[in-house]
Amino acid sequence: MPTRTTGTAYSQVCPPSVSKNGDLRLPENKSEILSLLVEGRAEPAAAPESRDCLIVDASILPHLFPPRTSNTFIDYWQKDLKPKLVRESVDLQKQRLDLAWDLYSPSSLKRTTREKRGHGVKKQVLPNTLMPKNWKSFLQNDDNKSSLYSMLANQSLSMSPDLLVVTNVGKTFRSSKTAGTQLSGLPCLLEEADARLIVHAADAARNGCEHIVIRSVDSDVVVLAVSYFFQLCDLGVKYLWVDFGVGKSRRYFAVHEIAARLGQHMSTAIRGFHAFTGCDTTSTFYLKGKKSAWKTWKTFPEVTEAFEEISLPYWAVSEKSIRLLSGFIVRLYGGPLHMDSVNKARLFLFRECKKSLLDGLPPTAGVLLQHILRATYQAGHMWGQSMIASPELPSPADWGWRITPTGAGLSSFHPPTTHSVQFNSIVCIA
Numbered sequence: 001m002p003t004r005t006t007g008t009a010y011s012q013v014c015p016p017s018v019s020k021n022g023d024l025r026l027p028e029n030k031s032e033i034l035s036l037l038v039e040g041r042a043e044p045a046a047a048p049e050s051r052d053c054l055i056v057d058a059s060i061l062p063h064l065f066p067p068r069t070s071n072t073f074i075d076y077w078q079k080d081l082k083p084k085l086v087r088e089s090v091d092l093q094k095q096r097l098d099l100a101w102d103l104y105s106p107s108s109l110k111r112t113t114r115e116k117r118g119h120g121v122k123k124q125v126l127p128n129t130l131m132p133k134n135w136k137s138f139l140q141n142d143d144n145k146s147s148l149y150s151m152l153a154n155q156s157l158s159m160s161p162d163l164l165v166v167t168n169v170g171k172t173f174r175s176s177k178t179a180g181t182q183l184s185g186l187p188c189l190l191e192e193a194d195a196r197l198i199v200h201a202a203d204a205a206r207n208g209c210e211h212i213v214i215r216s217v218d219s220d221v222v223v224l225a226v227s228y229f230f231q232l233c234d235l236g237v238k239y240l241w242v243d244f245g246v247g248k249s250r251r252y253f254a255v256h257e258i259a260a261r262l263g264q265h266m267s268t269a270i271r272g273f274h275a276f277t278g279c280d281t282t283s284t285f286y287l288k289g290k291k292s293a294w295k296t297w298k299t300f301p302e303v304t305e306a307f308e309e310i311s312l313p314y315w316a317v318s319e320k321s322i323r324l325l326s327g328f329i330v331r332l333y334g335g336p337l338h339m340d341s342v343n344k345a346r347l348f349l350f351r352e353c354k355k356s357l358l359d360g361l362p363p364t365a366g367v368l369l370q371h372i373l374r375a376t377y378q379a380g381h382m383w384g385q386s387m388i389a390s391p392e393l394p395s396p397a398d399w400g401w402r403i404t405p406t407g408a409g410l411s412s413f414h415p416p417t418t419h420s421v422q423f424n425s426i427v428c429i430a
Helices: 032-037 058-064 073-088 111-115 142-156 193-206 219-234 255-262 264-276 290-299 301-309 319-332 342-351 365-382
Strands: 002-005 051-057 092-100 164-169 172-175 211-216 239-244 251-254 401-404 407-410 426-429
Touching: 032 219, 032 290, 051 058, 051 073, 051 193, 058 092, 058 142, 073 092, 073 142, 092 142, 092 193, 142 164, 164 193, 193 211, 193 219, 211 219, 219 239, 219 255, 219 264, 239 255, 251 255, 255 264, 264 290, 264 301, 264 365, 290 301, 290 319, 301 319, 319 342, 319 365, 342 365
Parallel strands: 051 092, 051 211, 092 164, 211 239
Antiparallel strands: 002 426, 164 172, 239 251, 401 407
């Protein structure tokens, strides 16, 4: 039956292959990657028998443990958070607890993700300030969270005389003791706590911790832990777990087992794969989730080299990697295996009537290049320097973003080209 299509989607500045209403096309379920990492394992990993160090993605604590009977912010620390952290730290062999708190910047690349959560009213946060009546609304304001995290971090430094606490108070690393860490006093530059968890793990390893547990609810943390295991292993780490999730969904991921099964190259490349196929700062491809991308990777192992390259903080993406990633997208969308040009694949798929809507075609080469740059910035520069306490980051403007008065915004999805093709009122015979 004939199907009539128009060229409006093709000529949009923000094409639907990687955009939704002009913004990032964020993945609906980026945590799909977790089931792929434990592929073939029916039962969750057992809880570790021994823990030297616990590293907590501390920004999750106010969400997991809202205030119950606390009247002031200092009450909240003393009644709701401190007892739980003390209990979690009881059996740590090296008596070390690390708390990594998020930082918030007006030019954050995660602006799109955070704006979807709403905006709360700004409130002064001091130890003796009365608690807000609406905790959820309070946590929707970045200034509130920044002030709260700084206060809680300061309080944690005097939590226990026997415990080494390493944390960040705003943009500076602090510790409760001078011995046992090299982080204290260093500037804390990475905005996201998930990347800094690896900095904490590396510092703990350099100070004798071999059995490390990371606590988080973000699938990105599992990806990063797997991708850095071999480097942490070189520092002395023998076992690394991620304590993930909440409630009945809480489980352990034995990172050392996952990394051993994937191998060093694929473990490193997992950062690039995760960013390229969609995370909080990069688009997913329309109708293409993690599972279909993973399946394509397994049938096209040559692209591992490209995923590994964009996982590292190089200052340019090689032509070879761009070609391999283009070939990956062609295969992801069901194009010919011999083809590594997304532009040719678009024409082929349209002619073959495999896509009744232009929205379902792969991105153009120009659009894909911008996506590759954004994925490289996240995987290679933001995540790819997670072993460094104070990394130097290039401007996002050089990596597929444009800087707007309100922060980082998307660059043009469809850069000017020397020629254009317009599909208008075309009849495709199915």
